[in-house]
Amino acid sequence: MSIDTTMTADVVGLTKVAPVSRRGFMSATAAVAAGYTLAAGPVRAEVITTDTNGLQAGDAKIKVGSEEMPAYFARPAGNTKAPVIIVAMEIFGLHEYIKDVTRRLAKLGAFAVAPDYYFRKGADLTKITDIKDLLPIVNAKPDAELLSDLDATVAWAGIARRRHREARHHRLLPRRPHGLGICGP
Secondary structure, eight states: OOHHHHSOHHHHHHHSOOSSOHHHHHHHHHHHHHHHHHHHOOOOOOOOOOOOTTEEEEEEEEEETTEEEEEEEEEETTOSSOOEEEEEOOTTOSOHHHHHHHHHHHHTTOEEEEEOTTGGGOOOGGGOOOHHHHHHHHHTOOHHHHHHHHHHHHHHHHHHHHHTOOOSSOOSSOSSOEEEEOOOO
16 A cells, blocks of 8 residues: 555645646746736726716805805705715816716715815816825815815705705705715726
């Protein structure tokens, strides 16, 4: 009786020399991966765009002190009691992805508002691609100013909801506004 017949298969594998070295295995794996990549071609992701059917959506101006802050809103058409959600944009500005998120939330029954609270900086953040150029703009935003912008957004949403409601007895401001932060698509 030989030792090979008494050992289980997994132990035998540990006692024999591997038919391929680690370097050979890695080279073969890299060649297979490269060949697959060339065969598959480049990735072509399509942008998801939520339509506005059944929604009221568009650009708005929110009064903040003596200035007007740009915003994008979307809400279900005819729903005067939709919950308010403030969509906090990422540092890359109020771009199409953020607008699409507001439309998706509206499709789910919310009154979503995405304010552009970096409007005072005079730069279109959607056009800046280098993070080194964005960080000084974003980091210079005072907390008190941000909170004031968000308060103005909540007040605007309450007034806009009141203008379009049919019921007579409803509060001016949303009772419990909600927030949603976005960081990357």
